[in-house]
Amino acid sequence: MSSPTGPANGLPVRMPRPRQTGRHRRPEPAVAPEGAPTLVLAVPGAPSAASRGLAEEIISIGRSELPGLEARIGFLEGEADDAAEFPSLSTVLTAVAGERVARAEFARSAGHEVSEPTGPDAVVVPLLAGPDADLLRRIRQAVMDSSAAVELAEVLGPHPLLAEGLHVRLSEAGLARADRARLFTVTTAADGIIVATTGGEEAVQVAGVTGMLLAARLAVPVKAAALDQEGSVAAVAEQLRSEGSTQLALAPYLIGPEAADGLLDTAAKEADCAVAEVLGAYGALGKLVVTQYSAALGISQGAAAAH
Numbered sequence: 001m002s003s004p005t006g007p008a009n010g011l012p013v014r015m016p017r018p019r020q021t022g023r024h025r026r027p028e029p030a031v032a033p034e035g036a037p038t039l040v041l042a043v044p045g046a047p048s049a050a051s052r053g054l055a056e057e058i059i060s061i062g063r064s065e066l067p068g069l070e071a072r073i074g075f076l077e078g079e080a081d082d083a084a085e086f087p088s089l090s091t092v093l094t095a096v097a098g099e100r101v102a103r104a105e106f107a108r109s110a111g112h113e114v115s116e117p118t119g120p121d122a123v124v125v126p127l128l129a130g131p132d133a134d135l136l137r138r139i140r141q142a143v144m145d146s147s148a149a150v151e152l153a154e155v156l157g158p159h160p161l162l163a164e165g166l167h168v169r170l171s172e173a174g175l176a177r178a179d180r181a182r183l184f185t186v187t188t189a190a191d192g193i194i195v196a197t198t199g200g201e202e203a204v205q206v207a208g209v210t211g212m213l214l215a216a217r218l219a220v221p222v223k224a225a226a227l228d229q230e231g232s233v234a235a236v237a238e239q240l241r242s243e244g245s246t247q248l249a250l251a252p253y254l255i256g257p258e259a260a261d262g263l264l265d266t267a268a269k270e271a272d273c274a275v276a277e278v279l280g281a282y283g284a285l286g287k288l289v290v291t292q293y294s295a296a297l298g299i300s301q302g303a304a305a306a307h
Helices: 049-065 087-107 133-145 161-173 203-218 233-243 263-271 283-296
Strands: 038-043 072-077 123-124 149-152 190-199 223-227 250-252
Touching: 038 203, 049 072, 049 283, 072 149, 072 250, 087 123, 133 161, 133 223, 133 263, 149 250, 149 283, 161 203, 161 250, 161 283, 190 203, 190 233, 190 263, 203 223, 203 263, 223 233, 233 250, 233 263, 250 263
Parallel strands: 038 072, 038 123, 123 149, 190 223, 190 250
Antiparallel strands: none
Protein backbone atom coordinates (compact mmCIF):
# COMPACT_ATOMS: atom_id res chain seq x y z
CA MET A 1 0.00 0.00 0.00
CA SER A 2 1.32 3.43 -0.84
CA SER A 3 1.59 6.39 1.47
CA PRO A 4 1.02 10.03 0.48
CA THR A 5 4.75 10.40 0.11
CA GLY A 6 5.32 7.32 -2.04
CA PRO A 7 5.17 3.53 -2.09
CA ALA A 8 5.42 1.67 1.16
CA ASN A 9 7.52 -1.38 2.08
CA GLY A 10 10.68 0.07 0.64
CA LEU A 11 9.54 -0.30 -2.96
CA PRO A 12 11.77 1.57 -5.40
CA VAL A 13 10.54 4.92 -6.60
CA ARG A 14 10.91 5.68 -10.29
CA MET A 15 12.29 9.19 -10.53
CA PRO A 16 12.02 11.24 -13.69
CA ARG A 17 15.21 11.34 -15.70
CA PRO A 18 16.89 14.75 -15.65
CA ARG A 19 16.39 16.63 -18.88
CA GLN A 20 19.57 16.83 -20.88
CA THR A 21 20.89 20.20 -21.90
CA GLY A 22 23.19 21.38 -24.64
CA ARG A 23 23.75 19.80 -27.99
CA HIS A 24 23.15 16.29 -26.67
CA ARG A 25 19.66 17.13 -25.45
CA ARG A 26 17.01 14.91 -26.98
CA PRO A 27 14.51 16.81 -29.14
CA GLU A 28 11.05 17.24 -27.70
CA PRO A 29 8.64 14.76 -29.34
CA ALA A 30 6.26 16.32 -31.83
CA VAL A 31 2.58 16.39 -30.90
CA ALA A 32 -0.34 16.80 -33.27
CA PRO A 33 -1.67 20.37 -33.12
CA GLU A 34 -4.99 20.79 -31.31
CA GLY A 35 -7.84 20.58 -33.81
CA ALA A 36 -5.58 19.17 -36.54
CA PRO A 37 -7.32 17.41 -39.44
CA THR A 38 -7.89 13.69 -39.18
CA LEU A 39 -5.44 11.50 -41.05
CA VAL A 40 -7.41 9.06 -43.20
CA LEU A 41 -5.40 6.16 -44.57
CA ALA A 42 -6.78 5.15 -47.98
CA VAL A 43 -6.39 1.37 -48.30
CA PRO A 44 -6.60 -0.07 -51.83
CA GLY A 45 -7.57 -3.59 -52.84
CA ALA A 46 -10.32 -5.91 -51.69
CA PRO A 47 -11.05 -5.36 -47.97
CA SER A 48 -9.98 -8.18 -45.67
CA ALA A 49 -9.05 -8.79 -42.07
CA ALA A 50 -5.40 -8.89 -43.17
CA SER A 51 -5.50 -5.50 -44.92
CA ARG A 52 -7.34 -3.96 -41.98
CA GLY A 53 -4.78 -5.36 -39.54
CA LEU A 54 -1.98 -4.02 -41.72
CA ALA A 55 -3.54 -0.54 -41.84
CA GLU A 56 -4.14 -0.54 -38.08
CA GLU A 57 -0.52 -1.46 -37.41
CA ILE A 58 0.75 1.32 -39.68
CA ILE A 59 -1.55 3.84 -37.98
CA SER A 60 -0.38 2.65 -34.57
CA ILE A 61 3.22 3.34 -35.60
CA GLY A 62 2.13 6.72 -36.97
CA ARG A 63 0.54 7.68 -33.65
CA SER A 64 3.78 6.84 -31.87
CA GLU A 65 5.55 9.22 -34.28
CA LEU A 66 2.98 11.99 -33.73
CA PRO A 67 1.13 11.60 -30.42
CA GLY A 68 -2.38 12.99 -30.40
CA LEU A 69 -2.91 12.19 -34.06
CA GLU A 70 -6.51 11.43 -34.99
CA ALA A 71 -6.47 8.71 -37.63
CA ARG A 72 -9.04 6.58 -39.45
CA ILE A 73 -9.04 3.90 -42.12
CA GLY A 74 -11.04 4.12 -45.34
CA PHE A 75 -11.19 1.30 -47.89
CA LEU A 76 -11.19 2.12 -51.57
CA GLU A 77 -13.41 -0.90 -52.15
CA GLY A 78 -15.38 -0.59 -48.92
CA GLU A 79 -18.40 -2.85 -48.61
CA ALA A 80 -21.81 -1.30 -48.06
CA ASP A 81 -23.10 -4.42 -46.28
CA ASP A 82 -20.17 -4.42 -43.85
CA ALA A 83 -19.55 -0.71 -43.37
CA ALA A 84 -18.69 -1.12 -39.69
CA GLU A 85 -15.74 -3.39 -40.46
CA PHE A 86 -14.70 -2.08 -43.88
CA PRO A 87 -16.05 1.47 -44.35
CA SER A 88 -15.51 3.06 -47.75
CA LEU A 89 -13.17 6.02 -48.04
CA SER A 90 -15.98 8.43 -48.99
CA THR A 91 -18.10 7.24 -46.01
CA VAL A 92 -15.23 7.80 -43.56
CA LEU A 93 -14.52 11.27 -44.96
CA THR A 94 -18.18 12.30 -44.71
CA ALA A 95 -18.30 11.03 -41.12
CA VAL A 96 -15.13 12.93 -40.19
CA ALA A 97 -16.60 16.19 -41.55
CA GLY A 98 -19.85 15.62 -39.64
CA GLU A 99 -18.02 14.88 -36.40
CA ARG A 100 -16.03 18.09 -36.68
CA VAL A 101 -19.22 20.16 -37.05
CA ALA A 102 -20.89 18.25 -34.22
CA ARG A 103 -17.99 18.96 -31.85
CA ALA A 104 -18.20 22.67 -32.61
CA GLU A 105 -21.97 22.73 -32.04
CA PHE A 106 -21.62 20.83 -28.76
CA ALA A 107 -19.02 23.32 -27.54
CA ARG A 108 -21.34 26.23 -28.39
CA SER A 109 -24.24 24.59 -26.58
CA ALA A 110 -22.01 24.30 -23.52
CA GLY A 111 -21.44 28.06 -23.59
CA HIS A 112 -18.00 28.05 -25.15
CA GLU A 113 -17.05 30.56 -27.78
CA VAL A 114 -16.10 28.55 -30.85
CA SER A 115 -15.01 29.92 -34.19
CA GLU A 116 -16.01 28.27 -37.43
CA PRO A 117 -13.72 25.35 -38.35
CA THR A 118 -11.02 26.35 -40.81
CA GLY A 119 -8.71 24.24 -42.91
CA PRO A 120 -9.40 20.74 -44.16
CA ASP A 121 -11.44 18.18 -42.25
CA ALA A 122 -9.06 15.42 -43.22
CA VAL A 123 -5.81 14.58 -44.95
CA VAL A 124 -6.01 11.45 -47.08
CA VAL A 125 -2.75 9.50 -47.31
CA PRO A 126 -2.78 6.78 -49.98
CA LEU A 127 -1.34 3.48 -48.73
CA LEU A 128 0.78 3.20 -51.86
CA ALA A 129 4.53 2.99 -52.37
CA GLY A 130 4.23 4.51 -55.85
CA PRO A 131 1.83 6.54 -58.00
CA ASP A 132 -0.66 3.95 -59.28
CA ALA A 133 -2.64 6.09 -61.73
CA ASP A 134 -5.88 4.08 -61.58
CA LEU A 135 -5.94 3.82 -57.80
CA LEU A 136 -5.16 7.52 -57.35
CA ARG A 137 -7.99 8.41 -59.75
CA ARG A 138 -10.37 6.33 -57.66
CA ILE A 139 -9.12 7.93 -54.44
CA ARG A 140 -9.75 11.39 -55.90
CA GLN A 141 -13.26 10.28 -56.93
CA ALA A 142 -13.98 9.04 -53.39
CA VAL A 143 -12.86 12.42 -52.04
CA MET A 144 -15.23 14.18 -54.45
CA ASP A 145 -18.08 11.85 -53.44
CA SER A 146 -17.72 12.85 -49.79
CA SER A 147 -18.90 16.07 -48.16
CA ALA A 148 -15.55 16.73 -46.52
CA ALA A 149 -12.89 19.36 -47.17
CA VAL A 150 -9.85 17.21 -47.91
CA GLU A 151 -6.15 17.54 -48.64
CA LEU A 152 -4.77 14.63 -50.65
CA ALA A 153 -1.21 13.73 -49.64
CA GLU A 154 1.44 12.24 -51.89
CA VAL A 155 2.17 8.51 -52.10
CA LEU A 156 4.92 7.19 -49.83
CA GLY A 157 7.72 6.79 -52.38
CA PRO A 158 10.30 7.09 -53.64
CA HIS A 159 12.19 7.26 -50.36
CA PRO A 160 15.38 5.83 -48.82
CA LEU A 161 13.29 4.19 -46.10
CA LEU A 162 11.49 2.14 -48.75
CA ALA A 163 14.84 1.03 -50.16
CA GLU A 164 15.73 0.00 -46.62
CA GLY A 165 12.46 -1.92 -46.41
CA LEU A 166 13.17 -3.78 -49.65
CA HIS A 167 16.63 -4.64 -48.31
CA VAL A 168 15.15 -6.01 -45.09
CA ARG A 169 12.62 -8.17 -46.94
CA LEU A 170 15.34 -9.54 -49.22
CA SER A 171 17.59 -10.35 -46.27
CA GLU A 172 14.69 -12.03 -44.44
CA ALA A 173 14.28 -14.31 -47.47
CA GLY A 174 18.02 -15.07 -47.50
CA LEU A 175 18.45 -13.19 -50.78
CA ALA A 176 20.78 -10.45 -49.49
CA ARG A 177 23.17 -9.75 -46.62
CA ALA A 178 21.49 -8.06 -43.69
CA ASP A 179 24.05 -5.24 -43.92
CA ARG A 180 27.51 -4.47 -45.22
CA ALA A 181 29.08 -4.79 -41.80
CA ARG A 182 28.26 -8.49 -41.72
CA LEU A 183 30.55 -9.95 -44.33
CA PHE A 184 29.49 -13.57 -43.94
CA THR A 185 28.51 -15.36 -47.14
CA VAL A 186 24.84 -15.75 -47.98
CA THR A 187 24.87 -18.64 -50.44
CA THR A 188 21.44 -17.74 -51.83
CA ALA A 189 22.18 -14.01 -52.15
CA ALA A 190 21.03 -12.58 -55.46
CA ASP A 191 23.44 -10.89 -57.85
CA GLY A 192 20.63 -9.12 -59.68
CA ILE A 193 17.41 -7.62 -58.29
CA ILE A 194 14.11 -6.87 -60.05
CA VAL A 195 12.08 -4.22 -58.22
CA ALA A 196 8.55 -4.96 -59.39
CA THR A 197 5.47 -2.80 -58.98
CA THR A 198 2.00 -2.08 -60.34
CA GLY A 199 0.41 1.12 -61.57
CA GLY A 200 1.78 1.95 -65.01
CA GLU A 201 4.87 3.62 -66.41
CA GLU A 202 5.13 6.40 -63.81
CA ALA A 203 4.96 3.83 -61.02
CA VAL A 204 7.78 1.84 -62.64
CA GLN A 205 9.90 5.01 -62.86
CA VAL A 206 9.37 5.72 -59.16
CA ALA A 207 10.21 2.12 -58.32
CA GLY A 208 13.38 2.58 -60.37
CA VAL A 209 14.43 5.53 -58.22
CA THR A 210 14.04 3.45 -55.07
CA GLY A 211 15.82 0.64 -56.92
CA MET A 212 18.84 2.89 -57.42
CA LEU A 213 18.95 3.47 -53.67
CA LEU A 214 18.70 -0.28 -53.12
CA ALA A 215 21.54 -0.91 -55.61
CA ALA A 216 23.74 1.45 -53.60
CA ARG A 217 23.01 -0.56 -50.45
CA LEU A 218 23.60 -3.99 -52.01
CA ALA A 219 26.22 -3.20 -54.68
CA VAL A 220 24.39 -5.37 -57.23
CA PRO A 221 22.44 -4.42 -60.40
CA VAL A 222 18.82 -3.44 -59.77
CA LYS A 223 16.17 -2.80 -62.44
CA ALA A 224 12.46 -1.98 -62.21
CA ALA A 225 9.64 -3.84 -63.95
CA ALA A 226 5.83 -3.76 -64.18
CA LEU A 227 3.99 -6.64 -62.54
CA ASP A 228 0.74 -5.75 -64.31
CA GLN A 229 2.30 -5.58 -67.78
CA GLU A 230 2.59 -9.00 -69.39
CA GLY A 231 6.17 -10.09 -69.98
CA SER A 232 7.75 -7.05 -68.29
CA VAL A 233 9.36 -8.92 -65.39
CA ALA A 234 10.59 -11.75 -67.64
CA ALA A 235 12.10 -9.25 -70.07
CA VAL A 236 13.99 -7.43 -67.30
CA ALA A 237 15.20 -10.77 -65.95
CA GLU A 238 16.57 -11.66 -69.37
CA GLN A 239 18.31 -8.29 -69.57
CA LEU A 240 19.98 -8.81 -66.18
CA ARG A 241 21.13 -12.28 -67.19
CA SER A 242 22.56 -10.95 -70.44
CA GLU A 243 24.59 -8.48 -68.37
CA GLY A 244 26.09 -11.24 -66.22
CA SER A 245 23.67 -11.83 -63.33
CA THR A 246 22.97 -15.51 -62.69
CA GLN A 247 20.95 -15.55 -59.46
CA LEU A 248 17.99 -13.17 -59.57
CA ALA A 249 15.50 -12.07 -56.95
CA LEU A 250 12.19 -10.28 -57.21
CA ALA A 251 11.71 -7.46 -54.67
CA PRO A 252 8.05 -6.35 -54.62
CA TYR A 253 7.75 -2.57 -54.45
CA LEU A 254 4.32 -3.06 -52.91
CA ILE A 255 2.79 -2.61 -49.50
CA GLY A 256 0.44 -5.52 -50.18
CA PRO A 257 -3.28 -4.78 -50.55
CA GLU A 258 -2.83 -3.08 -53.95
CA ALA A 259 -1.60 -6.26 -55.69
CA ALA A 260 -3.95 -8.91 -57.08
CA ASP A 261 -3.60 -12.40 -55.63
CA GLY A 262 -1.14 -14.57 -57.51
CA LEU A 263 0.46 -11.71 -59.41
CA LEU A 264 3.84 -12.03 -57.69
CA ASP A 265 4.03 -15.81 -57.91
CA THR A 266 3.19 -15.76 -61.63
CA ALA A 267 5.87 -13.14 -62.37
CA ALA A 268 8.48 -15.01 -60.33
CA LYS A 269 7.80 -18.25 -62.20
CA GLU A 270 7.94 -16.53 -65.59
CA ALA A 271 11.26 -14.90 -64.70
CA ASP A 272 12.54 -18.05 -62.94
CA CYS A 273 13.69 -16.17 -59.85
CA ALA A 274 13.19 -16.17 -56.09
CA VAL A 275 10.81 -13.65 -54.54
CA ALA A 276 10.85 -11.70 -51.28
CA GLU A 277 7.81 -10.66 -49.27
CA VAL A 278 5.96 -7.37 -49.87
CA LEU A 279 6.78 -4.42 -47.62
CA GLY A 280 3.70 -5.05 -45.48
CA ALA A 281 3.76 -3.45 -42.04
CA TYR A 282 7.42 -2.49 -42.24
CA GLY A 283 7.94 -0.05 -39.38
CA ALA A 284 9.15 2.88 -41.47
CA LEU A 285 5.82 3.02 -43.33
CA GLY A 286 4.12 4.54 -40.29
CA LYS A 287 6.76 7.26 -40.21
CA LEU A 288 6.33 7.94 -43.93
CA VAL A 289 2.54 8.19 -43.55
CA VAL A 290 2.98 10.87 -40.87
CA THR A 291 5.61 12.62 -43.00
CA GLN A 292 3.20 12.85 -45.94
CA TYR A 293 0.37 13.97 -43.65
CA SER A 294 2.54 16.78 -42.26
CA ALA A 295 3.77 17.78 -45.71
CA ALA A 296 0.18 18.05 -47.01
CA LEU A 297 -0.55 20.52 -44.20
CA GLY A 298 2.64 22.46 -44.87
CA ILE A 299 4.09 21.77 -41.44
CA SER A 300 7.12 19.84 -40.24
CA GLN A 301 6.80 17.21 -37.55
CA GLY A 302 9.15 19.28 -35.44
CA ALA A 303 6.94 22.34 -35.86
CA ALA A 304 3.87 20.39 -34.79
CA ALA A 305 4.96 20.44 -31.16
CA ALA A 306 4.94 24.23 -31.13
CA HIS A 307 1.26 24.52 -32.04
